Amino acid sequence: MDIDRPSDPQVSVVSSDGTMFHTTLKSILLSGTIKDMIEHIGEGGVENMGAIPLQNVDSKTLEIVIKWIEHHKDNIQPTSEEIKDKTADFIDPWDENFLEMDLDKLYNLITAANYLNIPQLLWLSTRKIAMLIKNRTPQEIRSLFNIEDDWTPQEIEAVQKENQWCEEK
Amino acid sequence: MDVCETTSSNPFHQLPDELIHNIFTYLDKKSIKNFALSFKRSAAVLSTSTNLLNKYFKLKLENDFWQDREKIFDLLSLRRNLRELELSNIAGSHNVLIAIFKRFGLHITKLKISNSKIDDFTLREILRLSPMLQELHVSEIGIIKKLPAINPIFMSYLKRLTVQYCDWIILKFIMRSQIHSLTIKSYLDEGNRIHLVDFLSSQFLLKELMMQGTSIRCLFQNNDISNNCAYSLNKFAIDNTIGKNSDTVNFNISTFMNLHDSTLKCVEISGPNMEHVTAFVLLNLKMIQDLILDVRSLPKDQNFYYALAEEEKCTTLQNLKLCGFFFQQELVKSILLQFPMIQNLEINDWSNGSVSDLLQFISQNLPHIENLTITEISNGEDIKLNALTNLTVQYIRNTNQLSKFIIKNEKIEALKVNLVYIGQVKNLVTSIRDLSNLKYLSIGGNKKALNMIMNLIHANAPQKLQTLELSMISDEKGGNDARKAIKLNFPLNRNEIFKFNVLI
Numbered sequence: 001m002d003i004d005r006p007s008d009p010q011v012s013v014v015s016s017d018g019t020m021f022h023t024t025l026k027s028i029l030l031s032g033t034i035k036d037m038i039e040h041i042g043e044g045g046v047e048n049m050g051a052i053p054l055q056n057v058d059s060k061t062l063e064i065v066i067k068w069i070e071h072h073k074d075n076i077q078p079t080s081e082e083i084k085d086k087t088a089d090f091i092d093p094w095d096e097n098f099l100e101m102d103l104d105k106l107y108n109l110i111t112a113a114n115y116l117n118i119p120q121l122l123w124l125s126t127r128k129i130a131m132l133i134k135n136r137t138p139q140e141i142r143s144l145f146n147i148e149d150d151w152t153p154q155e156i157e158a159v160q161k162e163n164q165w166c167e168e169k
Numbered sequence: 170m171d172v173c174e175t176t177s178s179n180p181f182h183q184l185p186d187e188l189i190h191n192i193f194t195y196l197d198k199k200s201i202k203n204f205a206l207s208f209k210r211s212a213a214v215l216s217t218s219t220n221l222l223n224k225y226f227k228l229k230l231e232n233d234f235w236q237d238r239e240k241i242f243d244l245l246s247l248r249r250n251l252r253e254l255e256l257s258n259i260a261g262s263h264n265v266l267i268a269i270f271k272r273f274g275l276h277i278t279k280l281k282i283s284n285s286k287i288d289d290f291t292l293r294e295i296l297r298l299s300p301m302l303q304e305l306h307v308s309e310i311g312i313i314k315k316l317p318a319i320n321p322i323f324m325s326y327l328k329r330l331t332v333q334y335c336d337w338i339i340l341k342f343i344m345r346s347q348i349h350s351l352t353i354k355s356y357l358d359e360g361n362r363i364h365l366v367d368f369l370s371s372q373f374l375l376k377e378l379m380m381q382g383t384s385i386r387c388l389f390q391n392n393d394i395s396n397n398c399a400y401s402l403n404k405f406a407i408d409n410t411i412g413k414n415s416d417t418v419n420f421n422i423s424t425f426m427n428l429h430d431s432t433l434k435c436v437e438i439s440g441p442n443m444e445h446v447t448a449f450v451l452l453n454l455k456m457i458q459d460l461i462l463d464v465r466s467l468p469k470d471q472n473f474y475y476a477l478a479e480e481e482k483c484t485t486l487q488n489l490k491l492c493g494f495f496f497q498q499e500l501v502k503s504i505l506l507q508f509p510m511i512q513n514l515e516i517n518d519w520s521n522g523s524v525s526d527l528l529q530f531i532s533q534n535l536p537h538i539e540n541l542t543i544t545e546i547s548n549g550e551d552i553k554l555n556a557l558t559n560l561t562v563q564y565i566r567n568t569n570q571l572s573k574f575i576i577k578n579e580k581i582e583a584l585k586v587n588l589v590y591i592g593q594v595k596n597l598v599t600s601i602r603d604l605s606n607l608k609y610l611s612i613g614g615n616k617k618a619l620n621m622i623m624n625l626i627h628a629n630a631p632q633k634l635q636t637l638e639l640s641m642i643s644d645e646k647g648g649n650d651a652r653k654a655i656k657l658n659f660p661l662n663r664n665e666i667f668k669f670n671v672l673i
Contacts, residue, residue, distance in 0.1 A: 130195035
């Protein structure tokens with residue numbers, strides 16, 4: 001009977017390392033990838049559907065993602081097109097706080113948000129990286145991300161020369 | 170997972186190029202350069218992103234460049250393809266210019282040429298080598314005639330053209346292109362008027378026409394401009410700062426607008442002595458959505474106002490801006506009555522008159538006003554504008570009156586006060602705290618006033634405040650920091666407070 005059906009049914013997802021997580025349909029639909037998948041099955045199939053395997057997301061990252069989608073399940077999500085034009089630099093304090101994590105976790109979160117197609121989460125996490133880059137010298141950026149300096153002096157000179165030609169607007 | 174950490178297993182390198190590109194898009198110019206210089210991969214992502222390069226960088230060739238053979242050689246060996254090119258004081262030979270356009274022309278979408286003398290043959294070749302051009306801006310160009318005749322070129326992507334103090338022969342080159350937007354800023358000498366008339370009569374897709382200065386008088390001296398008109402304009406703007414138009418010119422402008430009355434959405438009339446044109450717009454254009462009348466003075470003829478009162482009201486207008494000396498508020502009111510559906514209203518009254526009465530009038534007759542910009546607010550205590558969410562005032566004459574007004578209009582989400590004196594700060598901030606919907610607050614003042622505002626708001630901010638914008642207006646004349654502004658995000662964290670301390 002329709003009346004007995006919960007408005008937001010439970011859904012399970014399994015991480016790449018085999019851990020099962022339970023969340024709700026409304027939350028998981030924030031992921032464009034899973035939304036497409038569920039639309040394929042059809043609405044009625046949701047209850048009989050087994051756990052959804054997510055082979056590209058490990059359990060640590062999935063836990064973080066689920067925390068975010070559950071918090072935002074009732075908010076209207078911008079599409080990736082809308083995100084492109086997004087200029088406002090105001091960030092929800094909850095999100096700001098949520099993003100306080102070490103770089104490794106942040107990379108995994110970005111990759112997961114990209115794979116799961118959650119535009120707002122992808123925007124937040126890549127923007128976080130951008131904030132770390134802002135106002136740092138190339139050397140500082142390298143040490144921040146632990147990247148080796150792979151330029152030869154000739155190459156760096158060539159790039160700097162290119163830059164000289166590019167008048168800033 | 171790999172136990173051994175090599176460069177390639179650095180998780181940063183596992184991010185796909187697309188995401189690295191995303192990161193770039195959130196950076197400012199300086200950080201873009203630094204990020205690109207930090208390692209090869211980011212540099213590669215930047216140099217393949219035409220979007221980023223177009224947004225922030227352009228190629229600018231001026232003055233000594235043209236004399237420097239080495240620089241010219243360097244430029245031609247550049248790997249990046251930029252979309253925007255600016256040339257000024259061209260002193261190079263035909264061959265140098267052609268070489269530059271052979272190298273970059275194919276990618277250029279925006280070209281600016283200024284302050285130069287150039288022969289018609291070279292100009293034609295430059296345009297021919299830039300087939301993707303969308304915008305062309307020419308200013309102070311003298312064209313030397315070498316060709317026996319000019320064959321117009323068809324530039325299929327050209328949409329926007331700006332011409333300023335320029336030989337009108339330029340219009341002959343591009344006559345066949347169908348542009349969307351034309352801006353003419355320069356003096357138009359009568360001998361060459363025919364080029365502009367010919368150009369306009371060959372246009373079918375023109376949507377926007379903006380004209381400034383004496384070119385208006387020159388173009389509209391004759392009505393031939395309306396006789397051969399195959400396009401229908403959405404936007405028409407005239408800005409005449411010098412002198413007075415003759416009756417014929419005014420009549421021709423009106424006839425011209427009348428021709429487009431079913432498509433015109435946006436009209437801007439600026440300059441003194443535009444009363445005739447203003448009256449025409451108010452009486453006849455019934456489809457407009459945006460109207461700017463920056464006209465110094467409104468029509469004085471009493472008969473016009475009688476006629477206006479008889480006219481059917483214009484319900485399409487959403488945005489209205491009125492600037493000038495409005496000694497007689499009755500005139501402003503008669504105009505406002507014509508547009509009952511306005512949502513955004515800006516009244517810049519330079520006569521320094523009191524607007525109290527006007528506010529009362531707005532509340533009774535214009536129920537849809539969401540954005541209101543007004544000189545100042547006095548006697549506003551009992552006035553409520555039901556839809557008002559954004560309020561801008563130039564200055565405060567009486568803090569109590571403003572406070573009472575904003576408390577009464579508690580739906581206000583954005584408040585901007587362009588100038589606050591230190592003695593007014595405390596009162597203002599106290600009343601702002603009660604605005605439970607306030608998300609955006611912008612205040613201008615001197616250093617002391619801003620400091621005080623920051624301290625008061627920091628201690629006890631309105632609940633929903635997201636952004637505080639502070640603009641510093643220096644007390645000292647000619648001070649270096651004459652105008653500086655910052656935006657602070659709430660709730661405040663250390664970074665934001667640091668930003669403020671840097672400003673002050």
